Amino acid sequence: ISALLVVFATVCSCKTKQEILEDKVKQLTEWSNRRTVIQMNTNKFSTYVKTKPRNYSTIVMFTALDSKRGCSVCREANDEFTILANSYRFSPAYSNSLFFVMVDFDDGSEVFQSLGLNSAPAFMHFPAKGKRKGADTYDIQRLGFHADNLAKWMSERTEVVVRIFRPPNYTGTVVLVLLFSLAGGLLYVRRNSLEFFYNKTFWSIVSIFIVLAMTSGQMWNHIRGPPYYHRNPQNGAIHYIHGSSQGQLVAETHIIMLIHGAIVAGFIMLNEAHHPKADISKRRDSILYSSDQMFYSRYGLATPKEQIPYKLHFYGYWRTCLGCFLSQLTHVHFPTKVPRLSLQLPS
Numbered sequence: 154i155s156a157l158l159v160v161f162a163t164v165c166s167c168k169t170k171q172e173i174l175e176d177k178v179k180q181l182t183e184w185s186n187r188r189t190v191i192q193m194n195t196n197k198f199s200t201y202v203k204t205k206p207r208n209y210s211t212i213v214m215f216t217a218l219d220s221k222r223g224c225s226v227c228r229e230a231n232d233e234f235t236i237l238a239n240s241y242r243f244s245p246a247y248s249n250s251l252f253f254v255m256v257d258f259d260d261g262s263e264v265f266q267s268l269g270l271n272s273a274p275a276f277m278h279f280p281a282k283g284k285r286k287g288a289d290t291y292d293i294q295r296l297g298f299h300a301d302n303l304a305k306w307m308s309e310r311t312e313v314v315v316r317i318f319r320p321p322n323y324t325g326t327v328v329l330v331l332l333f334s335l336a337g338g339l340l341y342v343r344r345n346s347l348e349f350f351y352n353k354t355f356w357s358i359v360s361i362f363i364v365l366a367m368t369s370g371q372m373w374n375h376i377r378g379p380p381y382y383h384r385n386p387q388n389g390a391i392h393y394i395h396g397s398s399q400g401q402l403v404a405e406t407h408i409i410m411l412i413h414g415a416i417v418a419g420f421i422m423l424n425e426a427h428h429p430k431a432d433i434s435k436r437r438d439s440i441l442y443s444s445d446q447m448f449y450s451r452y453g454l455a456t457p458k459e460q461i462p463y464k465l466h467f468y469g470y471w472r473t474c475l476g477c478f479l480s481q482l483t484h485v486h487f488p489t490k491v492p493r494l495s496l497q498l499p500s
Contacts, residue, residue: 171206173206177200177201177206178209181201181209185242185252185253189241190214192254192260193254193255193256193261194260195260195261195262198254198261201254207281208281209249209252210251210278210279210281211278211279212251212252212253212276212311213253213255213276213279214230214234214255214256214275215255215258215265215274215277216230216231216257216258216273216274216275217257217274219258222259225384226274226298226384226385227273229298229380230274230298233298234276234298236317236318236319237300237315238253240300240316240317241313241315244315246315250281258273276290276291278311280310288309288310291306294385295396296397299379299383300319301317301377302400361417365414368409369407370401371410373401379400379402379403380402380403381403381404
């Protein structure tokens with residue numbers, strides 16, 4: 154009889170755990186349907202994230218959104234985390250086995266203390282089974298809090314692949330419509346004099362602008378939608394250059410475009426400097442400017458990552474530039490052989 158009572162109690166206990174688990178999943182699903190990021194306090198976090206039984210994983214963001222806390226990057230991180238949660242909500246991989254949770258310091262300071270957190274924002278993964286590992290804590294110092302990086306880290310921990318979908322930004326569309334309207338109005342006003350369509354300088358400027366835009370990474374920005382800059386969550390410092398070779402920032406592409414534009418201007422000035430009608434001082438200044446641009450591009454901007462597959466060598470162009478410079482100073486015009494652009498490919 155005692156053995157039967159033990160078996161009966163065990164069966165009842167199992168059913169009770171199953172019912173508790175079903176209630177927890179049902180409640181989390183209901184909250185998730187209302188808002189993709191579930192905001193929790195200390196009690197809810199302990200009940201739904203820490204306490205067993207559970208057959209679901211949770212991605213938790215620890216933050217301090219109150220302006221009195223002085224967390225300048227918490228709102229930006231919250232926006233990126235919300236984009237990740239919304240992308241998962243409307244992805245084919247969506248299920249009730251993964252939930253997104255947010256714990257604010259003002260609502261759950263005990264949670265911060267129990268986990269040893271002394272800074273915000275922070276991201277952690279709480280698996281369905283087993284204990285958390287070191288990789289379940291997101292390395293925000295190295296990876297930042299961009300939604301794409303968070304999605305990659307989440308896929309490594311949960312094997313759930315999510316494609317990031319950002320809300321549409323109509324600023325570019327409005328600017329494009331205004332530009333086309335302005336161009337159409339200009340063509341209408343000057344419909345009787347369209348000689349500039351046959352101007353080589355006009356089309357050269359347009360072509361150079363398109364080339365600079367494409368080579369600086371503007372298309373990558375349009376496809377991936379990176380932030381304009383990155384703010385260090387630890388000290389609030391702003392970075393305009395991405396720390397990884399796998400990504401880039403919008404400000405970084407603008408800087409590269411300006412540098413490439415300066416180099417192009419130097420080559421154009423170098424090409425025009427040999428004109429015999431030009432003043433000797435202007436020719437000398439043009440050559441010096443173009444030389445400085447090539448020197449700065451070669452030695453002032455060192456290769457940021459060693460794994461880049463090739464490097465440009467400007468020694469031949471330095472030799473050409475020096476020959477042009479000497480020819481201008483001595484008024485002796487001798488031809489200079491333009492060398493090929495050598496590439497050092499990895500072995």
